Ligand SMILES: Cc1cc2nc3c(=O)[nH]c(=O)nc-3n(C[C@H](O)[C@H](O)[C@H](O)COP(=O)(O)OP(=O)(O)OC[C@H]3O[C@@H](n4cnc5c(N)ncnc54)[C@H](O)[C@@H]3O)c2cc1C
Ligand code: SF4
Ligand code: SF4
């Protein structure tokens with residue numbers, strides 16, 4: 106099976122053809138299988154991220170034909186093109202630089218939760234949001250995240266954090282708002298953070314899509330949008 | 341490497357951001373230390389995140405579950421190799437550690453009857469009590485907690501995509517003293533020299549040595565052990581590598597992934613050889629080591645499948661109409677993530693337990709590790725000096741589990757010993773930081789130079805290729821089945837590999853130099869593999885996870901227990917030593933043996949009863965611990981997608 110790998114080094118991009126040799130009859134390999142085989146054969150110093158091979162660590166996200174997919178569970182077809190996630194700056198080959206995302210939550214999440222008895226049941230949506238594997242597939246086509254690269258200039262603050270948000274960061278903030286052990290103050294802080302990160306971008310956005318099927322529109326964006334509108338109309 | 345080395349100073353460096361590293365960082369920062377967390381994978385992306393998420397919490401379900409009982413369980417399972425002061429610390433702190441996880445956002449289901457966390461209905465193999473708490477979304481719950489403790493921003497700085505290379509020590513009057521460490525920041529493309537009086541190693545295990553026969557994260561390249569040993573620390577129990585019995589053999593993309601625990605074999609699960617005959621019954625009551633040993637022996641005796649596995653036969657559990665639904669529900673609560681994997685890999689019928697599963701042992705965890713005391717401080721033989729300022733926690737440390745780790749204990753081990761090490765490390769902080777950075781000592785300069793020289797190294801070999809060769813050799817030489825001849829052959833291979841390391845080509849790229857990363861990880865894997873092999877040679881008989889095909893079994897009743905220690909000798913090469921351990925008293929051993937025999941007998945009797953009767957008895961057993969399923973309300977929208985739908989999309 107023939108595929109193309111986007112090899113990016115020192116800012117230069119080459120499209121390298123690769124012939125995948127199936128390991129058993131009729132094998133439909135995952136993107137990660139292709140990368141592992143390319144590393145074992147043609148391109149020993151190929152850079153790509155992976156960890157668990159089991160759709161849990163969130164590291165192996167690559168673009169297949171320009172769309173982000175969780176590489177260890179995304180099957181590849183004849184002629185597909187694999188490249189680094191294009192929603193973040195590419196470092197080398199299939200590796201993009203991700204650290205500016207999490208950093209924007211520094212100082213915005215509580216360092217210790219102290220608001221309640223620990224033996225308290227969390228709402229169902231809290232568990233639904235915990236299913237996030239931090240694969241960043243949801244950054245694709247997010248207008249809020251795109252603000253970080255407006256006019257081709259990368260916008261990061263002195264902590265190297267992106268200044269505008271994204272569905273993942275909103276998920277983390279909404280999770281705090283749902284946590285029965287968080288204080289009122291923690292929850293308010295989370296809502297304010299969502300506003301600072303640019304929740305207004307969501308007001309007329311058709312909505313985001315999660316790489317593992319979490320209902321972001323209903324469980325993350327809507328409650329934050331509603332709460333932020335209510336808060337802003339109070340002022 | 342064209343970028344200048346960055347110089348930083350901190351009170352504590354924590355290597356790793358899984359359960360152990362995040363707890364260490366949080367604890368040290370609470371004590372006022374300035375902490376730098378360095379991690380090669382992004383924050384929280386670790387074994388702790390990809391785990392099944394089952395956590396040991398002493399006393400959570402049963403009054404009689406005392407500290408002594410839990411500590412005894414650990415030591416008994418570990419063949420008396422665990423260090424009593426360490427297992428006692430584990431038993432004392434497990435509730436506190438769990439509360440810490442909860443204060444970072446881990447939320448169990450709450451039992452409406454007793455008001456505490458819901459506990460798995462059956463004790464995991466080797467646990468005398470029910471004390472394992474499972475979580476929706478498995479380890480992801482713990483992963484979010486670890487992430488939170490590091491990212492939150494209060495007293496903890498971090499860098500990710502950064503490989504911790506080595507600890508730098510200086511010679512003091514009482515042996516080596518930690519001066520800091522060296523880091524390769526691949527994202528920025530520079531080396532970083534960090535001056536710090538304390539380093540906590542929480543960089544996980546070594547299972548990538550056995551790829552693809554492993555279910556762990558790629559990053560488990562033995563860095564913890566290699567780095568600590570190079571700094572002068574002693575390692576213990578390194579021959580004790582845990583192979584989980586039930587890992588998948590196919591399809592290729594799923595090779596090595598976890599397919600269940602002994603306890604999820606239920607009351608009627610058995611292991612069969614390739615000839616279809618039962619090679620181990622009462623699987624549910626066995627430890628991981630017992631199951632893996634039975635399988636390895638069957639394969640060696642020619643009764644294995646083509647891919648070197650055996651069959652896990654769970655079909656009897658779903659033959660009885662009444663008991664089947666209890667069994668299915670039990671497995672899905674205990675290991676929901678595993679069931680998604682099995683369904684995808686083996687298909688619907690297998691995932692409904694109607695077909696047998698082909699399974700093979702896979703590397704999961706290293707019981708051995710850095711020799712430390714119960715606070716995580718490095719320890720040494722009386723004629724040697726410990727490295728002052730060196731700490732280890734989590735899978736990186738030794739002495740907790742010895743010959744066998746019981747299920748659900750590692751997600752507690754991380755926060756328990758992470759917090760202990762973090763607090764102790766914070767005590768070494770300098771009260772007032774010098775205004776200006778000290779210039780780097782000669783020890784730092786020498787260490788730096790040795791790494792800078794690698795950039796631009798010429799040769800005809802690749803690091804990733806060498807890693808693959810080492811992995812193959814390791815599975816055969818120091819894998820689940822061992823012999824003197826095989827171990828000696830492996831050590832000769834190690835010596836060859838070491839010679840070839842200088843022919844690994846490394847470019848001069850500064851940013852994300854993949855060949856440099858592969859080179860560094862290859863050497864760590866090599867150092868670790870050698871420590872495993874040398875230790876394994878020093879244990880001629882089988883014990884725990886260490887199976888010697890050419891030796892007998894070690895009787896816990898009649899032999900004096902000892903651990904194998906290993907360290908770099910001054911003269912070069914590895915030196916080993918024997919560390920005596922106290923025996924568990926006869927009375928405890930006999931009581932345990934009697935209890936085990938009784939439970940096994942009960943299962944054996946079940947097996948020969950007519951189906952209808954068997955069905956009723958098993959149903960009753962499940963009902964007694966799970967409550968009746970008849971009255972339970974349907975679970976609305978409880979399971980969040982684990983990816984299956986998306987595959988279809
Ligand atoms: C599939 C699976 C299921 C499991 N299920 C359970 C379970 O249900 N219950 C249970 O108790 N245990 C379980 N375990 C075991 C448990 O998850 C691990 O043993 C435990 O999480 C180890 O924690 P740790 O903090 O020591 O290491 P890890 O969580 O593995 O963290 C290691 C960290 O070190 C970093 N690192 C490594 N090398 C370097 C370096 N050179 N420089 C910088 N950073 C480095 C990594 O990036 C990572 O952040 C499971 C394991 C697996 C693989
Ligand atoms: S919300 Fe979904 S897509 Fe976004 S990071 Fe989490 S799991 Fe990935
Ligand atoms: S709804 Fe908001 S978070 Fe989602 S894609 Fe649109 S702007 Fe981004």
Ligand code: FES
Pocket residue numbers: 155156157158159160161162163164165166175176177178
């Ligand atoms: S490798 Fe972990 S999610 Fe793909």
